[in-house]
Amino acid sequence: MAVMTYREALNLALREEMKRDPRVFVIGEEVGLYEGAYKVTQGLLKEFGPKRVVDTPIAESGFTGVGIGASMVGLRPVIEMMTFNFALLALDQIVNSAAKMYYMSGGQYNVPIVIRGPGGPAHQLAAQHSQSMEVYFYHVPGLKVVRPSTPMDAKGLLKAAIRDDNPVVFIESETLYAVKGEVPEDPEFVIPLGEAIVRREGRDVTVVAYMGMMYRAMEAAEELEKEGISVEIVDPRTLRPMDAGTIIGSVRKTHRAVVVEAGAGFAGMGSEIAAFIMEHAFDDLDAPVERVTGANAPMPYARGLERAKTPSKERIMEAIRRVCYAERS
Amino acid sequence: MAQKTETKKAGLPAVDTELARRLLGDMMLIRRFEEKAAEAYALGKIGGFLHLSIGEEAVAAGATSVLRRDDYAISTYREHGHCLAKGADPRRVMAELFGRRDGLSKGKGGSMHLFDKSVNFLGGHAIVGAHLPLAAGVGFAINYEGADQVCVCYFGDGAVPQGEFHEAMNLSALWKLPMIWICENNRYAMGTSLERALAQTEIWKFGEVYGIPSEPVDGMDVLAVRDVVGRAVERARTDKTPTLIEARTYRFRGHSMRDPAGAVYRTKEEVEREKLRDPIALFRDKAIKAGWLSEADVRAIEKDVNDRIDDAVAFADASPEPPVEWLLTDIYKED
Ligand SMILES: Cc1ncc(C[n+]2csc(CCOP(=O)(O)OP(=O)(O)O)c2C)c(N)n1
Ligand SMILES: [Mg+2]
Numbered sequence: 001m002a003v004m005t006y007r008e009a010l011n012l013a014l015r016e017e018m019k020r021d022p023r024v025f026v027i028g029e030e031v032g033l034y035e036g037a038y039k040v041t042q043g044l045l046k047e048f049g050p051k052r053v054v055d056t057p058i059a060e061s062g063f064t065g066v067g068i069g070a071s072m073v074g075l076r077p078v079i080e081m082m083t084f085n086f087a088l089l090a091l092d093q094i095v096n097s098a099a100k101m102y103y104m105s106g107g108q109y110n111v112p113i114v115i116r117g118p119g120g121p122a123h124q125l126a127a128q129h130s131q132s133m134e135v136y137f138y139h140v141p142g143l144k145v146v147r148p149s150t151p152m153d154a155k156g157l158l159k160a161a162i163r164d165d166n167p168v169v170f171i172e173s174e175t176l177y178a179v180k181g182e183v184p185e186d187p188e189f190v191i192p193l194g195e196a197i198v199r200r201e202g203r204d205v206t207v208v209a210y211m212g213m214m215y216r217a218m219e220a221a222e223e224l225e226k227e228g229i230s231v232e233i234v235d236p237r238t239l240r241p242m243d244a245g246t247i248i249g250s251v252r253k254t255h256r257a258v259v260v261e262a263g264a265g266f267a268g269m270g271s272e273i274a275a276f277i278m279e280h281a282f283d284d285l286d287a288p289v290e291r292v293t294g295a296n297a298p299m300p301y302a303r304g305l306e307r308a309k310t311p312s313k314e315r316i317m318e319a320i321r322r323v324c325y326a327e328r329s
Numbered sequence: 330m331a332q333k334t335e336t337k338k339a340g341l342p343a344v345d346t347e348l349a350r351r352l353l354g355d356m357m358l359i360r361r362f363e364e365k366a367a368e369a370y371a372l373g374k375i376g377g378f379l380h381l382s383i384g385e386e387a388v389a390a391g392a393t394s395v396l397r398r399d400d401y402a403i404s405t406y407r408e409h410g411h412c413l414a415k416g417a418d419p420r421r422v423m424a425e426l427f428g429r430r431d432g433l434s435k436g437k438g439g440s441m442h443l444f445d446k447s448v449n450f451l452g453g454h455a456i457v458g459a460h461l462p463l464a465a466g467v468g469f470a471i472n473y474e475g476a477d478q479v480c481v482c483y484f485g486d487g488a489v490p491q492g493e494f495h496e497a498m499n500l501s502a503l504w505k506l507p508m509i510w511i512c513e514n515n516r517y518a519m520g521t522s523l524e525r526a527l528a529q530t531e532i533w534k535f536g537e538v539y540g541i542p543s544e545p546v547d548g549m550d551v552l553a554v555r556d557v558v559g560r561a562v563e564r565a566r567t568d569k570t571p572t573l574i575e576a577r578t579y580r581f582r583g584h585s586m587r588d589p590a591g592a593v594y595r596t597k598e599e600v601e602r603e604k605l606r607d608p609i610a611l612f613r614d615k616a617i618k619a620g621w622l623s624e625a626d627v628r629a630i631e632k633d634v635n636d637r638i639d640d641a642v643a644f645a646d647a648s649p650e651p652p653v654e655w656l657l658t659d660i661y662k663e664d
Contacts, residue, residue: 025473051473057503062462062496069466072451073401075473096456097463105444105452106434107659141660165662 002185007177009151010040010116013158014078016187018048021076024162027054027067028080028117037082038118038177064090064115068098068167072109078162084119084133084171091136098167099142114161116170120211121262121310123175127298130306132263137169138240144168144193145239149214151181153237156191164193173211196243198250202232205320206250208273209260210235213311217260220316229324239269247273248280255286256323262310265293287323292316339559341395344552348394349612349621352551354630355390356609359410361638362419366409366426366440369642370586375426378455379440380407384581387608388513389414391554392481395562399449401471401480403464406441406455407513411483416448419637420644429648436651437659457518458491460484461510465497468506472569479507479565481558487518489535490526498573502539507565509558510573513548515580520594536573548578549606552615579603 004012018024025048030037032045032055045053056063060081067077081087087094094115102110119133138145144166148154154172161168199214200221209217214235221231234250236242251257257277259270270291277289292311300306321327342348363381370379382389389410393402396415404411413419417433425432426440433445442453451467454460464482471478488494489512501508512532516523523530536543542564546557554576561572581604583589616622622630 057499059496059500061459061493062465062500065459065462065493065497066466066469066500069403069451069463070470070473071466072463073467073470075470092456092459093462097454097459101452102662103659104434104438104442105446106432106437107662108434108444108446109451110662112662144661165664 001182003180004151004183005177006151006154006172006179006181007038007040009155009183010158010172011042012183013155014041014044015047017159017162018044018052020187023074023076024078025052025054025075026078026080027056027063029056029058029082031055031080036080038174041080060086060089061093064093065097067113068093068101068111071111071113072101076112076162078114078116081115081117083129084117085129085131087115087117087133088136094137094143094167094169095140099140102166103142110165111167112165114158114168114170116158117172118174118177119171120173121175121299124301124303124306126301130299132261132294134171134239135263135268138269142167143240146170146193146237147210147239148172148237149176149211149235151179151183153191155183156189157193157237159190160193163190168193175212191237193238194241194243195238196234196236196246198232198246199235200231200233202230202254204230204254205232205256205258205324206247206254207231207233207258207260207316207320208236208247209233210237211262213260213262216311216313217316220313220320224317224320227326229320229326231320244276244280248277251277251281252284255284257285257289258292258316258319258323259289260292260311260316262294264296265291266296268293287325290319290323292319339556339563341556341559344619344621346621346626349616350626350630352390352394352555353609353612353616353622353627354634355393355414356386356551356612357630357634358419358637359386359389359413360609361634362413362423362641363409365638365642366423367586369427375440376428377439378406379426379586380584381582382407382410382580384603384607385513385515385548385578386410387551387554387612388483388511388548388576388578391551392509392511392558394555395559396481397478400478401449401451401467402483403451403460403467403480404453404483405457405460405485406453407485408443408453408483409440412443412445412450412453415445415450417443417445417450419641423641423645424648427645427648428650429645430651431644431648435655435659437655457485458488458493461488461493461497464508465500465506468501468508468571469504471507472504477566479509479562481509481511483511483513485518486512486514486516486523486532487521487526489532498535498539498541501571502541505569506571507569508571509561509565510571511558512573512575513578514575515578517580517584517594519584519588520592522594533573533575541571541573543573543575545575545577548576549608549611551608551612579606
């Protein structure tokens with residue numbers, strides 16, 4: 001194990017996979033000479049050259065389509081979105097081309113691509129640069145969607161995504177790039193897509209959360225421990241395919257669930273998780289599932305408003321107390 | 330820099346009986362295939378959208394005649410002709426239109442999504458403009474692998490006002506991709522004429538903007554198409570130069586089977602006048618006059634084509650429906 005940042009873990013995963021497979025290449029805006037808008041691709045141009053680290057003009061639909069086309073004839077592109085907000089310009093390519101190619105062609109042409117970059121709330125970047133983007137992708141059959149919360153997951157899941165034969169949407173976070181953690185150096189360390197992880201064991205309530213919300217839920221859990229509430233935290237890691245088994249298994253044990261998400265709540269991830277908990281574990285529940293979600297508003301700029309937009313530790317704690325029928329101490 | 334009509338001919342062999350037979354045969358095969366598909370549509374055997382390329386066959390036949398089998402082609406939803414010319418089995422194409430299990434895409438794609446990996450035909454794409462970046466990606470991959478194939482991308486005049494046309498032209502010029510961009514300018518995008526869609530209606534001129542060779546060609550003249558595409562293929566193969574070709578053609582039928590031929594956006598007179606430029610009749614007459622083919626040769630080609638298409642229809646009819654379990658297969662590739 002080595003201790004490194006989330007950013008370094010991603011960089012290492014890219015380097016290892018590029019060394020392992022000459023068909024893997026990186027393409028996107030500012031990935032080469034500039035070394036990545038968030039420096040995730042730092043050093044790659046120097047190590048692998050311009051053939052495999054391809055700077056593009058600002059043309060998201062164009063270069064995403066290039067990646068998809070190249071993958072149809074045997075290459076394995078990693079397409080960087082400078083931030084996932086810009087992936088909306090390529091949404092047609094991702095949804096109509098990448099996700100459906102294998103099906104439309106009756107299994108003749110698969111699309112082994114990774115589309116990666118930061119997404120989710122960031123600091124004071126306002127409405128167009130600070131939003132949860134996974135919702136636009138996890139609805140689509142044919143796509144896989146990953147949200148890695150820790151440096152170890154960032155490395156293991158990115159490697160799995162690159163080795164996967166299907167289009168994988170891999171959404172990182174600006175707010176996590178500097179987070180440090182232990183990361184295995186073994187180049188064969190890979191975390192399979194579709195496996196959730198129990199981040200914290202507990203007896204009284206299951207909290208499902210990922211990315212920044214997972215860390216906030218952890219803080220809430222530490223405080224509630226003092227109040228005598230034992231919180232289990234499950235991080236799905238892959239949103240599609242979702243590891244429903246691990247979540248259901250935890251709920252069967254704790255009999256209570258809270259889902260936390262940064263994005264606007266309407267038809268969000270929490271809706272889906274709450275629905276399948278109800279479908280598969282209704283009789284195990286001792287309380288209705290609660291959702292703690294971002295406000296149904298665009299992201300504001302002003303600090304105070306921005307703070308109010310995403311779930312706070314306090315709101316998470318209140319929801320946990322409610323499902324536990326615990327009075328505020 | 331962009332150049333209009335080069336006077337130099339492509340270094341292609343002179344037309345002989347064998348080539349004339351292939352060009353006429355391919356065009357007649359596409360025509361007959363689509364006439365039979367229209368009949369099957371009327372009988373309810375084909376559903377959804379069905380777009381015929383009747384009147385435009387010279388583009389597919391002429392362009393494909395200068396390609397190698399391992400070259401790539403990619404197209405729109407009006408792609409029966411491009412797919413057949415590239416070498417797909419008409420029986421499996423018809424079965425796909427019928428939505429049957431022996432179709433190229435197991436009945437999951439339909440008329441608009443024909444794919445045939447065995448002949449490097451990369452689809453059948455129905456979002457106008459979206460397959461141009463995919464095509465550029467194929468060109469990118471050819472260069473990445475150090476190969477000498479080329480990629481032909483067919484698209485309509487309706488894709489030209491779309492942003493992805495411009496993104497793809499720019500990237501292919503910037504990165505020197507071995508592309509042959511063939512715009513089938515049939516003067517309409519559904520009911521919208523060129524003049525109502527483009528500030529610059531000379532589509533080949535967009536090549537000039539991106540600094541790539543480009544030229545218009547009479548898309549009703551299969552030999553002219555062959556010559557222009559032949560030169561473009563040479564450039565793409567030897568020095569990775571992309572070319573934009575504007576093939577001026579016309580669709581004799583409606584936009585799709587749901588658009589009656591005598592539609593509101595063009596006159597009957599215009600359609601009748603254009604039918605006088607029928608690419609099949611023009612080439613047949615030329616071939617007979619030049620002595621490449623005899624009347625008897627033409628009759629023999631016709632009989633052969635009719636037999637093959639009758640066989641294709643019978644094959645499609647006999648092919649079973651896909652089993653319902655196939656609904657959930659081919660969504661993800663498992664390793
Ligand atoms: C992005 C997009 N917008 C609209 C449509 C609906 N549509 C289908 S075909 C078509 C006309 C396209 O015309 P053109 O590119 O000239 O091709 P043609 O049909 O003439 O072969 C339109 C508007 C579509 N499929 N995709
Ligand atoms: Mg048109």
